Amino acid sequence: MSFTVLVPARLASTRLPNKPLADIAGLPMVVRVAQRAAQSKAKAVVVAADDASVAEACKAHGVGVVLTRRDHATGSDRLAEACMLLGLDGTDVVVNVQGDEPLIDPALIDACAALLAERSDCVMSTAAHAIEDPAEFTNPNVVKVVLDAANRALYFSRAPIPWWRDGYASGISGLSDPLPLRHVGLYAYQAGFLRRFPSLPPAPLEGVESLEQLRVLWHGERIAVHVSASRPGPGVDTAEDLERVREILLRAA
Numbered sequence: 001m002s003f004t005v006l007v008p009a010r011l012a013s014t015r016l017p018n019k020p021l022a023d024i025a026g027l028p029m030v031v032r033v034a035q036r037a038a039q040s041k042a043k044a045v046v047v048a049a050d051d052a053s054v055a056e057a058c059k060a061h062g063v064g065v066v067l068t069r070r071d072h073a074t075g076s077d078r079l080a081e082a083c084m085l086l087g088l089d090g091t092d093v094v095v096n097v098q099g100d101e102p103l104i105d106p107a108l109i110d111a112c113a114a115l116l117a118e119r120s121d122c123v124m125s126t127a128a129h130a131i132e133d134p135a136e137f138t139n140p141n142v143v144k145v146v147l148d149a150a151n152r153a154l155y156f157s158r159a160p161i162p163w164w165r166d167g168y169a170s171g172i173s174g175l176s177d178p179l180p181l182r183h184v185g186l187y188a189y190q191a192g193f194l195r196r197f198p199s200l201p202p203a204p205l206e207g208v209e210s211l212e213q214l215r216v217l218w219h220g221e222r223i224a225v226h227v228s229a230s231r232p233g234p235g236v237d238t239a240e241d242l243e244r245v246r247e248i249l250l251r252a253a
Helices: 029-037 052-060 075-086 106-118 134-138 191-199 204-209 214-218 239-252
Strands: 003-009 044-049 064-067 093-096 124-130 144-147 153-157 181-190 223-228
Touching: 003 029, 003 075, 003 106, 029 044, 029 052, 029 106, 044 052, 044 075, 052 064, 064 075, 075 093, 075 191, 093 106, 093 191, 106 124, 106 181, 106 223, 124 144, 144 181, 144 223, 153 214, 153 223, 181 191, 181 223, 204 214
Parallel strands: 003 044, 003 093, 044 064, 124 223
Antiparallel strands: 093 181, 124 181, 144 153
């Protein structure tokens, strides 16, 4: 199995300005993410940056980087350009590790890449884990996924799905059996599909849910899902998340 990890890094962020360059225990966050991803079996880890300052930070720490346009609407658009710059196409496997996941499990990266390599019926793979907290299940910031019998995604939603008709009749105080699944924003793609993705018309459901992966399903493609036995470390969306991750890494040092 051979694959390349791409890490999209956008300097502008509404909730946490200059997020890729945020210091985490002495290193920029994007460098932390790339170094963590390099512990996987990837043949290369490359940051897809949109600003020269991010590219310079990567180069200063020996991290591979390509500079992409600033006007990309989505992370997938940025990755498609990175594939073109790197000459990745066809059945080459690309794993998208988000630039705000400095605690990503390298084994989870390997699992997503291996799953896609095994599933010729799918153009993408991703990951999920069981939800055990009702508050997490009802949180619209937590994306849920439901699967078919072959562990392919049927639907992703910010709503609490699947809906337990009888158990939730009086409100959500517990969870169904089997437990619902939280989607983890880690993706493996065939590079040829990733380069084609930006040309696909956006799906109406994608706009409603603000979930880009719904475009894939809407156009009739399939996404294989690896169900992890454990949940990944916390990502960084807010200043509070950043402090939490800093504390975790300082304790581990």
